[in-house]
Amino acid sequence: MERKHWLSIWYFVAAFVAITMIQYWMEARHSETIAYSEFKKLLVAKKVHDVSIGDGVISGKLTAEGLEGLLPAAKLQEMKKGGGGDHPFVTVAVNDPELVADLEKSGAAFGGVAQNKWLSTIISWVLPAVIFFALWSFFAKRMGQAQGGLLAIGKSKARVYLQKQTGVTFQDVAGIDEARDELMEVVDFLKNPERYRKLGGKIPKGVLIVGAPGTGKTLLAKAVAGEAGVPFLSLSGSEFVEMFVGVGAARVRDLFKQAEKMAPSIVFIDELDALGKARGFGSMGGHDEREQTLNQLLVEMDGFDTNSGVIILAATNRPEILDPALLRPGRFDRHVAIDRPDVKGRLAILKVHTRDVPLAEDANLEAVAGRTPGFAGADLANLVNEATLLAAKKDRPGVTMGDFEAALDRIVTGLEHKNRVMNPKEKEVVAYHEAGHALVAECRPSADRVTKISIIPRGIAALGYTQQAPTEDRYLLRKTELLERLDVLLGGRVAEELVFHDVSTGAQDDLQRATDMARHMVTQYGMSDALGLATYESPRNQTLLGVQQLPEARVYSESTAQGIDAEINRLLLEAKARVAATLNERRPSLEALAKLLLEKEVVDRAALERLFAPTAMAKS
Numbered sequence: 001m002e003r004k005h006w007l008s009i010w011y012f013v014a015a016f017v018a019i020t021m022i023q024y025w026m027e028a029r030h031s032e033t034i035a036y037s038e039f040k041k042l043l044v045a046k047k048v049h050d051v052s053i054g055d056g057v058i059s060g061k062l063t064a065e066g067l068e069g070l071l072p073a074a075k076l077q078e079m080k081k082g083g084g085g086d087h088p089f090v091t092v093a094v095n096d097p098e099l100v101a102d103l104e105k106s107g108a109a110f111g112g113v114a115q116n117k118w119l120s121t122i123i124s125w126v127l128p129a130v131i132f133f134a135l136w137s138f139f140a141k142r143m144g145q146a147q148g149g150l151l152a153i154g155k156s157k158a159r160v161y162l163q164k165q166t167g168v169t170f171q172d173v174a175g176i177d178e179a180r181d182e183l184m185e186v187v188d189f190l191k192n193p194e195r196y197r198k199l200g201g202k203i204p205k206g207v208l209i210v211g212a213p214g215t216g217k218t219l220l221a222k223a224v225a226g227e228a229g230v231p232f233l234s235l236s237g238s239e240f241v242e243m244f245v246g247v248g249a250a251r252v253r254d255l256f257k258q259a260e261k262m263a264p265s266i267v268f269i270d271e272l273d274a275l276g277k278a279r280g281f282g283s284m285g286g287h288d289e290r291e292q293t294l295n296q297l298l299v300e301m302d303g304f305d306t307n308s309g310v311i312i313l314a315a316t317n318r319p320e321i322l323d324p325a326l327l328r329p330g331r332f333d334r335h336v337a338i339d340r341p342d343v344k345g346r347l348a349i350l351k352v353h354t355r356d357v358p359l360a361e362d363a364n365l366e367a368v369a370g371r372t373p374g375f376a377g378a379d380l381a382n383l384v385n386e387a388t389l390l391a392a393k394k395d396r397p398g399v400t401m402g403d404f405e406a407a408l409d410r411i412v413t414g415l416e417h418k419n420r421v422m423n424p425k426e427k428e429v430v431a432y433h434e435a436g437h438a439l440v441a442e443c444r445p446s447a448d449r450v451t452k453i454s455i456i457p458r459g460i461a462a463l464g465y466t467q468q469a470p471t472e473d474r475y476l477l478r479k480t481e482l483l484e485r486l487d488v489l490l491g492g493r494v495a496e497e498l499v500f501h502d503v504s505t506g507a508q509d510d511l512q513r514a515t516d517m518a519r520h521m522v523t524q525y526g527m528s529d530a531l532g533l534a535t536y537e538s539p540r541n542q543t544l545l546g547v548q549q550l551p552e553a554r555v556y557s558e559s560t561a562q563g564i565d566a567e568i569n570r571l572l573l574e575a576k577a578r579v580a581a582t583l584n585e586r587r588p589s590l591e592a593l594a595k596l597l598l599e600k601e602v603v604d605r606a607a608l609e610r611l612f613a614p615t616a617m618a619k620s
């Protein structure tokens, strides 16, 4: 697609150059322009012949000799450069009733203009138009061939791919066991629908697979179809954002008709976010076609019967921008998350991809897995492929560790641009940062339990994360709880400061959230003694998607604004002091947890409890 755009630009550049050249050529054979008064003088002196009187211009030829005194010297100079003989000229005609009489008197042949002007009109106007049209139709035809094109609406590029047998099984999917287990259930539905129907169980309609690019979402969907032995119909959301309104919607209708005919079957929608962006989100004024297609998808999902045996799988890496309507019960109400794999997972994936690759004795897949934090499945597949190619080039019987290392160097440089690989120093900072969050959370009785800590980068924003799960549903939060949450948010930053005596940009999101929380405490919950019970802001309507709202007009005085700022600062500074005390006291635990993280990259609840058990850290 990219390349085609460039081609089309080249066409226009070529047309532009052609026209410029034509005009330049016309200019070059342009005659000398002289003033009308000079023309009259020349006419009287009988130096003019073959005069044609056109629309507003008079042209003709000058006899070269004896023009001295009749024309300005500069003009004569120029004419001499052009060579001897008759010289063409033009002059702008003025309304001169005596012209014809003078012409007759001079005896020059004269007449109106005919084909001469036609020719120039053709060259300067019609020809460029013809060239443009030719280029346009050529280009349009090319587009047509490529994608159904401008003129052939019916043959749109949005295609549904059908595979009767994907040939992919769960054997081919490694390192993402949790996601695989969840989808195992779907396979079971497809294989034994009767069993579920008998019990009146509701078979899920849609499952949303969420994960970074290359983590194996498509692979997993294909494996589900392969395991269940059902046809796999797939389409890509981005292809459905069509130029012509109604095409996408018609396709979606077709797709579901086909799927139902082949049931049981799997419908897979890749890049659901391209299609299912929240309406009115991101683009001004919305996008009619996308909306129509999305609406059709919703209609189809609601319309078909779960018992028909069609299950829809969709993939996205940006679930947060999806239209909430898509996530409602009866639609994509099941979510399966795929993370980038940890060391163990990476080793498993490497093993899958080296099944048919002869390895040299020194090739150590464990070491390769250890050196590839942040790699997704597709990156690892690519790595194995590159290493194999290198080995083949050297005509070696097996892939050596050296080949893996060379391939790794090459790929890592590419990935570093995408911010997906960390250097060891950064990794250490992130490990201490996350350990800080986790440790503070463990030391605050009302904070949510830490369920998982990870330092596997997840794209540009998050280099690591600490996951906490609430132990119960909460509707009210006490001030002490909010303060403890504040502590947890600052845990990462304070740990960095404590260990490295320096801070990094990695805490930006934490600080933002901490500031927001402190602000809410002061301005909405009346939790600041200095400012009292008055509220200064009403809660923003929290949309699921964080759609930006216009800020409200400020309803308090300048001095109150200063007071609010001071209170927010005080809350944050006090929290920082508390956190520093906590972490200082438990420095050995912090070190131990960071070391464990550096080694394993992911630490779950069980490992955390094992680590802290001897020091009796666990709280009541």
Ligand code: ADP
Pocket (backbone or CB within 6 Å): 172, 173, 174, 175, 176, 211, 212, 213, 214, 215, 216, 217, 218, 219, 220, 315, 349, 352, 376, 377, 378, 379, 381
């Ligand atoms: P996504 O759809 O998430 O962008 P894909 O499913 O298209 O990623 O993955 C691309 C390729 O990467 C797959 O065809 C497979 O070769 C490899 N791959 C990705 N994840 C895995 C995995 N978990 N196990 C084995 N191979 C994987």
Ligand code: ZN
Pocket (backbone or CB within 6 Å): 433, 437, 492, 493, 506, 507, 510
């Ligand atoms: Zn953090």
